[in-house]
Amino acid sequence: MSSARGIFVLCSEPDRTERAVNALLSAGLPMSDIIVISSEPLERYRFAELKKVRMPWLVVCGAVLGGMGGFLLTSLTQKGLAIRTGGMPVLTLWTDGIVTYELTMLGAILTTIVVFLVTARLVFRNHLPYDPQVSQGKVMVGIASAPDALRDKIAEMFKAIGEIRE
Amino acid sequence: MAQTAEQIQRDLLRPVLDPSRRAKPVIAGLALLVLAGFSAWMYQMYTGIGVAGIRRPVFWGFYITNFVFWIGISHAGTLISAILRLSNATWRRPITRCAEVITVFALLIGAMFPLIHLGRPWLAFWLAPYPNQRGLWPNYRSPLLWDFFAINTYLIGSLIFLLLPLIPDCALLRDNVTGWRNKLYSLLSLGWRGTQKQWHRLEAAMHIMAILIIPVAVSVHTIVSWDFAMTPVPMWHSTIFAPYFVAGAIFSGIAALIIAMVFLRSSLHLEEYLRPECFDNLGKLLLVMSLLWFYFLFAERLTTWYGNARPEIAVFWLTQRGPYRHLFWVMVGCNFVLPFPLLAIKKLRTIAGTFLASVAVVIGMWIERYLIIVPSLSHKFLPYAWGTYRPTWVEITITAATFCGMALLYLLFSEVVPVVSIWELKAGLREPVR
Numbered sequence: 001m002s003s004a005r006g007i008f009v010l011c012s013e014p015d016r017t018e019r020a021v022n023a024l025l026s027a028g029l030p031m032s033d034i035i036v037i038s039s040e041p042l043e044r045y046r047f048a049e050l051k052k053v054r055m056p057w058l059v060v061c062g063a064v065l066g067g068m069g070g071f072l073l074t075s076l077t078q079k080g081l082a083i084r085t086g087g088m089p090v091l092t093l094w095t096d097g098i099v100t101y102e103l104t105m106l107g108a109i110l111t112t113i114v115v116f117l118v119t120a121r122l123v124f125r126n127h128l129p130y131d132p133q134v135s136q137g138k139v140m141v142g143i144a145s146a147p148d149a150l151r152d153k154i155a156e157m158f159k160a161i162g163e164i165r166e
Numbered sequence: 167m168a169q170t171a172e173q174i175q176r177d178l179l180r181p182v183l184d185p186s187r188r189a190k191p192v193i194a195g196l197a198l199l200v201l202a203g204f205s206a207w208m209y210q211m212y213t214g215i216g217v218a219g220i221r222r223p224v225f226w227g228f229y230i231t232n233f234v235f236w237i238g239i240s241h242a243g244t245l246i247s248a249i250l251r252l253s254n255a256t257w258r259r260p261i262t263r264c265a266e267v268i269t270v271f272a273l274l275i276g277a278m279f280p281l282i283h284l285g286r287p288w289l290a291f292w293l294a295p296y297p298n299q300r301g302l303w304p305n306y307r308s309p310l311l312w313d314f315f316a317i318n319t320y321l322i323g324s325l326i327f328l329l330l331p332l333i334p335d336c337a338l339l340r341d342n343v344t345g346w347r348n349k350l351y352s353l354l355s356l357g358w359r360g361t362q363k364q365w366h367r368l369e370a371a372m373h374i375m376a377i378l379i380i381p382v383a384v385s386v387h388t389i390v391s392w393d394f395a396m397t398p399v400p401m402w403h404s405t406i407f408a409p410y411f412v413a414g415a416i417f418s419g420i421a422a423l424i425i426a427m428v429f430l431r432s433s434l435h436l437e438e439y440l441r442p443e444c445f446d447n448l449g450k451l452l453l454v455m456s457l458l459w460f461y462f463l464f465a466e467r468l469t470t471w472y473g474n475a476r477p478e479i480a481v482f483w484l485t486q487r488g489p490y491r492h493l494f495w496v497m498v499g500c501n502f503v504l505p506f507p508l509l510a511i512k513k514l515r516t517i518a519g520t521f522l523a524s525v526a527v528v529i530g531m532w533i534e535r536y537l538i539i540v541p542s543l544s545h546k547f548l549p550y551a552w553g554t555y556r557p558t559w560v561e562i563t564i565t566a567a568t569f570c571g572m573a574l575l576y577l578l579f580s581e582v583v584p585v586v587s588i589w590e591l592k593a594g595l596r597e598p599v600r
Contacts, residue, residue, distance in 0.1 A: 039338060040171070040592040041365035055370050059378075074306050095307045098389065102315040105382045109323045112378065116330070116371035120364045122356040130359050135341035137171050 006129050007151060008035075008142030008165040009158035014042055016161050020141035021045075023157040027150050029143060037130065037140040058115045059108050066107015070100035131165055140165070171592045174439075178584045178591070179342060181434045185581045189433070196574035203567020206560045207282055215285030217560050224543045224555035228565055229283040234535045235418070236276030236568065237317070237390050238411070239528075242419025243269030244324045245383040246451075248376040257447055259594045260439040260586045264430060265423050266328040267585070271575045272422070273321045275568050280313070282564060309392045316389040320382050327375050330368065333358050334589045387415040399542050400477040401470060410462040414531060417455035417501070421527035424448050426576060428521045430585055439586050442517055449520040452527065453509035460502045477547045484541050493533050500530025 011017045017036060024034050036042070074096040083090065117123050127144075134140055142165070146154055158164050210217050220227040243265035250258035281287040293304060293314050304311050337358040340351035358364065391411035394402040424445065431440040470478050485494045505523035508514050540555050557565075579585065 036362045037360045038362075038365075039334070039360055040589050041369060042362065043365075043369075043593075053367065053370050055367070056374060059374055077304075078306060092307055095312070098312045099306060099315050101385065102312075102319045102382075105378060105385075106315075106319045106322065108378050109319070109326060109375070109382075112371055112374050113326050113330075116367055117356070120367040122333070122358060122364070124357075128359045128361065132341040134360055135338050137175075 005145045006142055007146045007154055008129060008140050009161050010131060010133055010163040010165060011139045011141060011161060014045060014139060017139040017141055018045055020161050027154055033143050035142060035144060037134050039134050039137060055115050059111050062111025063104050063108035067100055067104035070103030074099050171595060174591050175588055178586050178588050181580060182339060182584055183342060189577060193577055196570045199570035200567050200574055203564045206563040210560050217558060219556045219558045219561060223546060223551045223553045224540055226539050226543060227555050228557045228561035229279045231536045231539055232565055232568060233276050233279035234390055235532050236272045237387060238415035238418045239422045240269045240272035240276060241383055241387060241415035242423040244327050244379050245416060248379045251376045256594055257444055259590045261427060261444055263587045264427055264585055267576065267579055268422055268426060269324040270328055271572055273324060275571055277317055309389065309396050312389045313393065316386045320386045323379050323382050327379055330372055331587055332583060335584050335587060338588060384412055387412045399546060400481045401542050406462065406466050410466060413455060413458045413462055414534060417459050418528060418531035420448060420452045420455060421524035424520050424524040428517060434580060436586060445517045445520045446515055449509050449515045452523060456502055456505045481542050481545050484545055485537055490537060490541050493537055497530045497533040497537060500526040
């Protein structure tokens with residue numbers, strides 16, 4: 001275990017997980033402090049309900065940036081060439097639109113992956129506790145830093161639910 | 167159907183943790199054939215592009231046929247997977263990763279062909295937009311440059327679409343292996359823990375990617391079709407080409423997916439996961455695409471015949487009654503006549519039936535790409551520009567090697583990561599079947 005002050009319980013099934021979460025809530029801990037780690041998404045349970053993410057809006061911003069980049073790339077390139085067009089327009093908007101479109105989508109795609117990596121706290125050094133038994137189907141519930149006053153109470157409640165990890 | 171999460175995990179990790187010894191000779195054989203293809207390419211680079219059969223007036227032969235074909239095959243995966251994810255079809259779960267892998271590998275193989283076709287691939291960077299001392303800028307009016315942007319966007323998007331749902335499975339592998347493999351999977355899992363926040367973000371990112379990748383996939387094959395349609399060559403300069411190419415790409419892509427699934431099912435013993443229902447549903451999709459392909463073919467041919475413009479009708483009859491007639495009718499047989507009964511009759515829409523139809527479709531679609539390219543180029547407007555094309559052993563070897571390369575990459579992939587998404591199947595256990 002990487003956390004010295006945290007207290008966790010390994011639950012053998014998701015229903016016990018719900019009990020563990022409820023125990024922490026009844027001890028007065030806020031939902032935002034409670035960590036539930038599992039090898040599959042547990043969307044059905046109330047504790048898995050999270051606030052809506054702003055990811056789509058950030059992706060839209062990335063798309064706009066990508067599109068602007070695409071348009072600037074094509075237009076500045078064509079103007080930079082100083083080609084004689086005999087009075088015809090230097091910028092060919094129909095064809096520039098294709099490159100602009102592709103770079104708009106690329107901007108959105110790259111923003112999605114960056115936002116995901118940042119908000120899911122991947123790549124960066126992760127200080128969250130972990131137990132390989134999670135991969136065998138167990139669910140880990142607890143808090144990363146338990147207040148000393150509540151520690152014994154939480155441990156007592158966890159004992160009835162599963163294996164304790166401190 | 168596997169009943170428990172433990173069973174799913176055990177069955178799907180087995181090919182990675184305990185790979186079959188039978189695979190090694192197959193891998194060695196495929197690697198040798200790929201090496202033969204590379205040798206042929208090296209020979210072409212050393213001797214010059216003249217060793218290929220492409221010469222005036224047919225400058226696009228096997229290489230561009232393969233380029234269009236493989237880009238088409240790449241439509242299987244990401245597009246089908248994205249559509250099934252967005253429609254929340256539960257039967258998608260075992261097949262999405264099989265499909266997404268096809269996209270990435272087919273794109274990599276397809277993108278190699280313009281380089282092979284260049285003859286001097288070390289100058290390929292001239293296609294990239296950057297200022298240079300000669301004052302030359304890439305021509306944004308050229309469809310070939312649109313290809314550069316479209317294919318790269320699609321490749322990056324497809325790679326992300328494949329890798330995102332792989333992260334939790336890599337974390338699973340990390341906890342089940344030791345030594346260098348543990349280090350490898352730790353790196354690939356990016357420090358994944360499996361907190362509810364991480365799951366939530368992953369699903370949101372997958373949802374957004376599924377939405378983004380569909381228009382990108384459509385645009386890629388649209389732009390590949392514009393390589394032809396923007397050119398005043400008989401039977402190319404047509405508005406129908408974009409949707410015709412997209413439909414054809416999805417058609418051949420689904421067929422490739424079914425073939426891959428059949429091999430995976432038997433070689434990795436995934437009978438309980440890649441179940442007959444998956445083949446039945448994909449068979450129905452293939453049937454729809456077969457009908458759509460035939461509709462486009464008929465619409466294209468009828469319009470040309472009715473217009474009766476001399477250069478167009480010359481190519482028209484060249485493919486239907488002339489020297490290309492055998493290929494044309496084999497194409498119609500493979501893409502419509504054979505698959506239609508196999509896929510329309512429920513009793514025949516078995517795993518064997520869909521496999522047979524898919525093999526026919528892949529052959530038929532390769533011929534279709536060839537027939538789009540070669541007859542039109544060999545029979546342009548004026549008789550002095552007419553000519554013939556015969557592929558050489560170099561082109562044939564390289565073409566055969568790419569098919570082996572696809573099989574090799576797929577096989578190697580299935581030995582490194584689970585080819586069926588474990589966490590998605592486990593999540594599916596708790597969800598009512600739709």
